[in-house]
Amino acid sequence: MYIESKADGLQGPARIGRVTYSKSGKNIFYRGREYYRLKGGGFKANFAEVGTNDQYWISGARKDGRDRLYWPSALPVEIDDDVREEYWREIRKQPANALRSRI
Numbered sequence: 425m426y427i428e429s430k431a432d433g434l435q436g437p438a439r440i441g442r443v444t445y446s447k448s449g450k451n452i453f454y455r456g457r458e459y460y461r462l463k464g465g466g467f468k469a470n471f472a473e474v475g476t477n478d479q480y481w482i483s484g485a486r487k488d489g490r491d492r493l494y495w496p497s498a499l500p501v502e503i504d505d506d507v508r509e510e511y512w513r514e515i516r517k518q519p520a521n522a523l524r525s526r527i
Contacts, residue, residue, distance in 0.1 A: 426491040426501070427454060430469040431478035435494055440485050440511055440527075441504040452482060468493060485515050489527050501527040 425443045429436035443454045452459045452471060459471040459480060469479035485491060491501060503511055503525050513519045 426483050426485045428481045430480060434468055435497055435499055438501045442507050487515060489516060
């Protein structure tokens, strides 16, 4: 999934990583944090972190790599080590880039 923080503005730190879902499917877990879906209350965000209420944009990773809302962006998108090869091979269809850790 693509995860971008909106806590400090429209563009923030972003990652490609593996998430898990709660049994109900309403909440997302990533790196020990839990996120709940915003119901029309977020500005350019669709989830918020439980406890801090910091807002995030979380969505499936795009095939063309243009996940950021505002493109182009000088800010990199980091790719977690445990999904890097799968991301480049399965989503982007560019297995030669499997060692790249950012977009």
